[in-house]
Amino acid sequence: MKSNSLYKLYLVGIFLTLNFTGFAQNLPVESFEKKLLETSNAFLLDVRTAGEFGGGHLPKATNIDFRSPDFANKIKDLPKDKPVFVYCLSGGRSAQAAEILRKEGFQVTELQGGYLKWTTKLKPLEGVPIVKHDDAWDLTAFGKLIQGENAVVVDFYAKWCAPCLKMMPTVDKLSTDYKGKVTVLKVEADGNQAVLQKYGIDEIPSFLVFQKGKLLQKTSGFREEAQLKELFDQAAGVHSK
Template sequence: MIKALKIASLVIAITVASCNSQTKSENYALVDVATFENAIQENNNIQLVDVRTPKEYNEGKIADALNIDWNNANFTEEVEKLDKNQPIYIYCLSGGRSKKASDKLIALGFRQVIELDGGYMNWYKNHTPATQPDQFTAAEYTEMVSDAPVVLVDFYADWCAPCKIMAPYIEQFKTDYKDQVKVLKIDADQNKQLVTQLGYQALPIVLIYKNGTLVFEREGLVTEPELRELLNKQL
């Protein structure tokens, strides 16, 4: 009885999370880390799929995840081995590949696809002690800024006053430009090596990429109207 109530609560949580996001279909939900983790904890036989490359998977993954590389030619063949009548939980590094994979799974007839919002990057951030650097390699960064048509990157720090000014409207952009602009907020203190490799020295760092190409960069505050105008030009 208790387990049944837990499962019912989990279904409600996923439904609510789905309603709070732009739903692709009744078969799809984009959920936050907490909801995703609750599902894993409540279901020992969960179909959990990591669609990153084997190299990424081996460097760090969510426990018990099955690795089926989205970019591999045998992706469809491998996912067809899964149970289409049971929910499938899916993630990539930051969300680009898992969104494409979710569309594919729905097209293949999977009844319920649950995607982790922000991917492993978001999961890792929520499961890493504050004392441990949350660093991304230059290769991972290049991939993150290339897996969506338009990407807005905000390198910030908790101590940075201009960063705090920008934080509310950058967060709002996630809603205003949902499915149009991918917004990446990266803690510069936890990614010092990456910031150095990119050649920046001051915060905030605001970057806009279009199809993987840098089209705007600034070290310093960008006002909301200016940043909104810059994004609109890329759409």
């Protein structure tokens, strides 16, 4: 009986160890942010290039380029008594950096999906270059426009969102191709919080598809041209082949 209890404790210990070393160290945005805020002595490390860092970064982050020749030497100077929270653009470089950091004895937490995922979740940023924002929508007028048009595709974007910028030329092309059939409304996340809240948008890029004022689909994330065309066809009542 005693040996059986010891065996159970042993299994629990293994589970907790695996959970700590395997699962809890690569966290999605919400969990990463929560843990970061709860860790008073956290050290936030951005391992992207200086150019990437200069285009915007997480608040209070320190930049050490993972690709720089002296990366391994620089991290040795970091305080080992501070848990390290690390991220890159999408998770590849930070995973490699985390491996090196752990070998040096650091306690490391990675941001799953990196800076791209953080921005699409509309989380706080620092160092974003000042750009001219588009005019904000009036919430009432925006709602009336959706109700008054036969077919509407709403594009929620931001000028600092890489997937948004990559899709923009395609959205513009489809807007021209479907002129007279589908109305495209672009909503910049910055300055349009009331619209985002009204339609439950918590991630960008996001798209809403309306037909005669009725919401047909809500989707988020990067889409290739064929997938974007499906949204326009859906709004226009065309069945894609």
